Amino acid sequence: LVQVKESGGALVQAGESLRLSCTISTTNGLTLADYAMGWFRQAPGKGREGVACINWTGQRTYYADSVKGRFTISKNLAEDTLYLTMDNLSPEDADTYVCAADVGRWDDCLASGVKYWGQGTQVAVSS
Numbered sequence: 170l171v172q173v174k175e176s177g178g179a180l181v182q183a184g185e186s187l188r189l190s191c192t193i194s195t196t197n198g199l200t201l202a203d204y205a206m207g208w209f210r211q212a213p214g215k216g217r218e219g220v221a222c223i224n225w226t227g228q229r230t231y232y233a234d235s236v237k238g239r240f241t242i243s244k245n246l247a248e249d250t251l252y253l254t255m256d257n258l259s260p261e262d263a264d265t266y267v268c269a270a271d272v273g274r275w276d277d278c279l280a281s282g283v284k285y286w287g288q289g290t291q292v293a294v295s296s
Contacts, residue, residue: 170196171204172283175268178290183259187277189290191251191268201249202227205275208242208253210264217267219278221253231278235261258294265289 177189189208193201207222221242222231230242241254246255251268267289 171199171270173268173270173287175266175287175290178266178292180293180295183260183294183296185258185294186254186256187258187292188255189253189266189268189292191250191253191287193270193285198267198273201244201251201270202245202246204270205272205281206242206244206250206251207231207269207272207275207278208285209267209269209278209288212264212265217280219280220266222269222273222275222278223251229276231276233278255292258292260294260296263292263294265291 172194175191181187205224208220209217210220211217220233221240227244233269239257243252268287269283270280270289
């Protein structure tokens, strides 16, 4: 069993930055270093859309076109934490952001390949 927990969502102004954090707890002895991970966004009534994903080594990433150059996904293995650093936020970025573990399709960041989901953290951006 893998439990995923994210934090860091907040209300910010357009142009500001925000960093989301995600940790996992497992009963199988594995850690963040053993999983491909990802961040997805979900609007009310819509499906989950891949924002950024990272492979298990942390050396290869995928970004949605809408966030390239502004968002950075990273694994801090010493802290056993996944981060999503979001710069130059705009109101269009506002959504619930959900952390995912064991992302089978990390290279195109598809929700259909995810095995474990967090509950989500809310990001709001005022103009």
